[in-house]
Amino acid sequence: MASVTWLPFELHPEAPPQGIPRDVYFGRARSERIQSHLQSIADSVGLTMRQRDVIINSRRALGAAEFARERGKFDDMHRALFRAHWEGTGKLEDVGDLVRIGSSVGLDAAELREAIEEDRYAESIDENRRLATSVGIDAIPAHIFARRFLVMGAQPYEIFKEVAEKISSPE
Numbered sequence: 001m002a003s004v005t006w007l008p009f010e011l012h013p014e015a016p017p018q019g020i021p022r023d024v025y026f027g028r029a030r031s032e033r034i035q036s037h038l039q040s041i042a043d044s045v046g047l048t049m050r051q052r053d054v055i056i057n058s059r060r061a062l063g064a065a066e067f068a069r070e071r072g073k074f075d076d077m078h079r080a081l082f083r084a085h086w087e088g089t090g091k092l093e094d095v096g097d098l099v100r101i102g103s104s105v106g107l108d109a110a111e112l113r114e115a116i117e118e119d120r121y122a123e124s125i126d127e128n129r130r131l132a133t134s135v136g137i138d139a140i141p142a143h144i145f146a147r148r149f150l151v152m153g154a155q156p157y158e159i160f161k162e163v164a165e166k167i168s169s170p171e
Helices: 022-026 028-045 059-070 074-086 095-104 109-117 122-134 157-168
Strands: 142-145 149-152
Touching: 022 028, 059 074, 059 095, 059 109, 059 122, 074 095, 095 109, 142 157, 149 157
Parallel strands: none
Antiparallel strands: 142 149
16 A cells, blocks of 8 residues: 655745735736636546635644644644645644644644744754655645656646556555
8 A cells, every 4th residue: 555745845936924015026917827727637636725825834834734744633734734725724834723724633832833933843844845856746736656757737637547557556
């Protein structure tokens, strides 16, 4: 049986905590193309994706997820963070929202706030980014299958199916 390990990757470390307007970062035309592409993929699989008008700095959210990992609640926190971001119910750059999200999955609010505010997981987040960059990862999501195949960015289901078939077929 295959296992999945989610690792933190800070996509926009250059973004300040309050974010950068999408149109400023990408330019209006590219921003609209990206949004359209993501929305078409989301629609094709029934996902809700409300695009925010800013590129966020995800460092605080990644730290909150690492805190949850240490406490055996990573999967729940991971799902809750994705829902909050893509369904528009939370701002992942906001410490208060992260603490609220973490509390909703059973994490201690005061401990989580402290971990986020002191940037406790900075070294791990930075090291994972260095490792990812060293193997050519510069986008999210990025999936490595069987240590041989890299699939980056939002891709249609068929791409993942093809990779799974390659992995499962005899060489």
